[in-house]
Amino acid sequence: MPQSLKEYDVSESFGFLSDDVPLKRLEDEYYEPWELIISDFVNYQLSGRFREKILELPILSLDRLKTLPNYKRAYTALSFMVNGYVWCLHEKPEERLPKSLAIPFSQISEYFDISPITTNAAVVLWNWKTLDKRDDMMNLNNLATIFSFTGSPDEAWFYLVSTAIECRGGEAIKCSRKILNSIHNNNPDGIIEGIDGLSGVIKDFIKLLSRMYERNDPHMFYWKTRPYLAGWENMESAGLKNGVLYEGTYELDTTKDAASQHEQEMKHYKKLSGGSAAQSSILQVIDIILGIRHYNDDDTDEQNGTETVKAPGNPYLLRMRDYMPGQHRKFLIDLERVCKLREYVIVNTIDVSNVNNEKFSESIEVLDNINESKTTKGQFSKEKQKELLKSYNKCVSTLKAFRDSHITLVRTYIVDPAIKSRNSTPAVSPKIPAKPPIDFEAETNKSVEQNGIKPETNGIHLNGKESDLKPLNGTDRAKSEPKAQNNRSFEHGLAKVVEDNETVLGTGGTDAIGFLKKIRDETTESRLK
Numbered sequence: 124m125p126q127s128l129k130e131y132d133v134s135e136s137f138g139f140l141s142d143d144v145p146l147k148r149l150e151d152e153y154y155e156p157w158e159l160i161i162s163d164f165v166n167y168q169l170s171g172r173f174r175e176k177i178l179e180l181p182i183l184s185l186d187r188l189k190t191l192p193n194y195k196r197a198y199t200a201l202s203f204m205v206n207g208y209v210w211c212l213h214e215k216p217e218e219r220l221p222k223s224l225a226i227p228f229s230q231i232s233e234y235f236d237i238s239p240i241t242t243n244a245a246v247v248l249w250n251w252k253t254l255d256k257r258d259d260m261m262n263l264n265n266l267a268t269i270f271s272f273t274g275s276p277d278e279a280w281f282y283l284v285s286t287a288i289e290c291r292g293g294e295a296i297k298c299s300r301k302i303l304n305s306i307h308n309n310n311p312d313g314i315i316e317g318i319d320g321l322s323g324v325i326k327d328f329i330k331l332l333s334r335m336y337e338r339n340d341p342h343m344f345y346w347k348t349r350p351y352l353a354g355w356e357n358m359e360s361a362g363l364k365n366g367v368l369y370e371g372t373y374e375l376d377t378t379k380d381a382a383s384q385h386e387q388e389m390k391h392y393k394k395l396s397g398g399s400a401a402q403s404s405i406l407q408v409i410d411i412i413l414g415i416r417h418y419n420d421d422d423t424d425e426q427n428g429t430e431t432v433k434a435p436g437n438p439y440l441l442r443m444r445d446y447m448p449g450q451h452r453k454f455l456i457d458l459e460r461v462c463k464l465r466e467y468v469i470v471n472t473i474d475v476s477n478v479n480n481e482k483f484s485e486s487i488e489v490l491d492n493i494n495e496s497k498t499t500k501g502q503f504s505k506e507k508q509k510e511l512l513k514s515y516n517k518c519v520s521t522l523k524a525f526r527d528s529h530i531t532l533v534r535t536y537i538v539d540p541a542i543k544s545r546n547s548t549p550a551v552s553p554k555i556p557a558k559p560p561i562d563f564e565a566e567t568n569k570s571v572e573q574n575g576i577k578p579e580t581n582g583i584h585l586n587g588k589e590s591d592l593k594p595l596n597g598t599d600r601a602k603s604e605p606k607a608q609n610n611r612s613f614e615h616g617l618a619k620v621v622e623d624n625e626t627v628l629g630t631g632g633t634d635a636i637g638f639l640k641k642i643r644d645e646t647t648e649s650r651l652k
């Protein structure tokens with residue numbers, strides 16, 4: 124186990140939430156301009172003055188953020204302002220981030236070694252407060268959020284369920300330490316105790332996940348919350364073909380003509396994924412502890428004698444690590460280096476399982492080194508071996524059950540609303556006027572033409588035509604002809620459902636359910652026979 128958890132900003136009590144309590148205000152008055160906007164965030168969005176207020180902001184320095192909690196609050200506040208600016212309510216998406224946001228946000232993201240966009244860290248890890256005592260954080264009735272895009276209880280509930288799960292993750296860290304120490308001491312009882320503890324934690328995750336339905340209405344989630352969490356990658360359909368330009372964060376040769384300067388700028392657009400709990404470190408910790416591997420979809424299997432060899436590591440899950448604070452990412456990498464539970468179970472259940480342990484010979488050597496004694500075949504009684512195998516498999520099955528519940532959740536919150544929106548027009552709350560205050564079609568076409576970018580469809584059930592609902596691959600997307608713009612500007616960043624009523628293209632253009640099933644099936648396959 125990585126020795127000092129503090130070094131990774133992780134805690135055995137609160138997991139990746141850490142021991143810091145998020146600040147309710149930045150301590151130095153110098154940051155009042157940020158605090159003023161963030162305290163009236165929803166009001167400025169509603170009044171249509173949000174972008175105007177941001178443009179009035181001075182470029183503030185980070186020098187007066189003296190402590191880690193101050194840095195965390197500044198990152199979170201800026202990330203809400205940044206996504207709020209790009210995906211501003213009732214406005215067309217904005218592809219240029221002004222210096223007042225871009226400069227401090229880029230600097231603070233660099234400080235945390237995290238991608239400069241709204242992430243799970245911003246909305247979940249550093250965005251909570253307790254109503255009463257700190258130690259009662261599993262109790263959702265004791266939790267509240269600090270920042271919100273919409274001000275709705277549904278949005279808060281969406282984050283808080285994850286916050287409670289993260290908090291319970293502290294116990295998972297404790298169990299992991301127990302498992303690793305017990306492997307080191309070659310103590311099967313300690314290992315079994317640690318694994319059973321981990322199963323208990325995952326069961327609690329499932330219970331918490333099921334509470335999502337209580338106070339987060341799927342319609343609200345899909346139409347109101349999710350659009351703000353979208354990223355700027357594969358967002359041609361929303362007019363962000365190149366991603367977003369963070370003004371003032373790059374050098375421009377101003378002695379060159381306008382065309383050359385434009386060309387220079389094109390190289391500095393950032394394409395980043397939207398906020399997702401896939402950026403949570405705690406589920407990756409559990410995969411690492413159990414030795415569950417996820418693979419690349421596109422890997423062609425390479426035959427190596429009787430063995431099928433695939434490069435381990437699912438590129439999407441690995442990429443999500445760039446959206447975790449750097450210390451958390453380092454924790455995962457360091458944990459991966461030392462964790463040998465699966466190998467230990469295989470080697471030490473040899474008399475009661477059919478697993479061929481030859482492929483783990485390398486790891487066995489590692490165990491030999493750690494224990495400084497030879498790990499022999501059947502060193503424990505058959506009864507103990509069975510107990511160990513059962514405990515391990517039960518934990519894997521519990522994780523699989525978590526992933527099943529999560530898939531059901533994704534169907535309710537993304538697939539169903541996407542199908543409904545395809546089948547009905549308009550698919551929005553009756554409270555929303557049929558036409559937003561701006562002429563989105565004209566504005567978008569005008570703006571994109573000014574930027575030399577062709578207008579494109581937003582890809583969502585345009586006029587309800589089936590042809591628009593087909594899955595888009597990269598080439599199709601690139602080739603798609605300009606079509607009439609849908610004037611419902613609040614649809615940016617929503618999922619798109621295709622004809623089989625199951626495949627939903629997430630905001631990144633990938634098949635979300637297909638991906639989640641694959642991750643779930645790889646979990647199931649990790650059970651030892």
Ligand code: HEM
Pocket residue numbers: 281284285288332335344399400401402403406407526529532533536537629630635638639642643
């Ligand atoms: C309304 C609630 C939720 C929805 C709609 C949802 C949706 C999704 C989607 C679409 C993905 C696919 C990848 C992506 O698009 O980023 C995903 C992945 C993931 N989500 Fe959620 N999610 C929800 C709640 C949660 C919660 C509360 C957790 C717990 C921390 C969670 C943990 C994960 C994890 C770990 C992944 C990566 C795949 C895996 O390891 O199984 N999600 N989620």
